[in-house]
Amino acid sequence: MSILQHRPRLAGPDDVPGIAAVLNRWIDETTWMPRSMPPSDIEDIIRTALPDRIIWVLGDPIEAYLSLDPKVSKIGALYCSRTGDGCGKALIDRAKEGRDFLWLHTNVPNLGAQRFYRREGFEPVGGEIMPDPPETIPEIRMEWHR
Numbered sequence: 223m224s225i226l227q228h229r230p231r232l233a234g235p236d237d238v239p240g241i242a243a244v245l246n247r248w249i250d251e252t253t254w255m256p257r258s259m260p261p262s263d264i265e266d267i268i269r270t271a272l273p274d275r276i277i278w279v280l281g282d283p284i285e286a287y288l289s290l291d292p293k294v295s296k297i298g299a300l301y302c303s304r305t306g307d308g309c310g311k312a313l314i315d316r317a318k319e320g321r322d323f324l325w326l327h328t329n330v331p332n333l334g335a336q337r338f339y340r341r342e343g344f345e346p347v348g349g350e351i352m353p354d355p356p357e358t359i360p361e362i363r364m365e366w367h368r
Contacts, residue, residue, distance in 0.1 A: 228281075229312075230278035230280050230288070230312055230316045231279060231280075232276070232277070232278060233277040233278065233279045234272075235269070237277075237279055237284060238265055238268050239265060240279070240284030241268050241277065241279065241284055241287045242261065242264050242265035242268050243283075243284070244284055244285065244286065244287055244302070244303055245268075245301050246261045246264055247303060248301050249264075254329075254331045254359065255359065256358065256359075258356040258358070259356065271289065271298075274291070275289045275292075275298065276289075276290045276292055277289045277290070278290075278316050278317070280309050280312060280313065281303075281309075285302065285303040285309060286301065286303060286309035286310065286312075286313060287301060287313070288313035288317055290317050290324075295321060295323050295324050295325060296324070296325055297314075297317060297324055297325070297326040298326075300314070300335075310338055311342065314342050318366070318368075323365070323366065323367050323368070324365070324366045325363060325365045325366070326339070326363070326364055327351065327353070327362065327364075328362060328364060329359045329360070330359065330360040330362055331359065336364070339366075340364075342366065343367075344364040344365060344366045345364060346362050347363050347365050348362070348363055349362070350362060351363060
């Protein structure tokens with residue numbers, strides 16, 4: 223059964239290790255992204271954020287996730303184990319449901335993500351932004367309006 227035959231589901235505490243594994247794999251496989259913290263710290267950050275975020279996941283084991291801060295309509299994370307199979311679109315579509323506005327930051331060197339977000343209706347606003355430490359890769363803000 224294809225992963226896309228399933229609707230994104232809300233994550234719970236038991237999903238934290240799988241979510242962290244997706245992000246840690248992406249960091250390890252992305253040559254321009256330096257690792258700023260150990261994998262266990264990323265799992266701790268996700269676990270701490272879970273009560274204040276809406277996190278949707280796809281797959282069992284988890285292959286993709288999106289984290290949304292509903293208070294400010296910010297997508298804080300969207301990571302997929304594979305690109306081009308529709309997981310990111312399914313998660314973005316779920317995040318757009320019932321909303322008129324979303325925003326996010328994406329890394330300047332991540333041109334593939336920028337192309338994806340543009341296809342999904344996000345537009346860059348402003349110039350480059352330096353991220354909060356310990357991150358060091360410049361970012362751009364992108365917004366989606368219904």
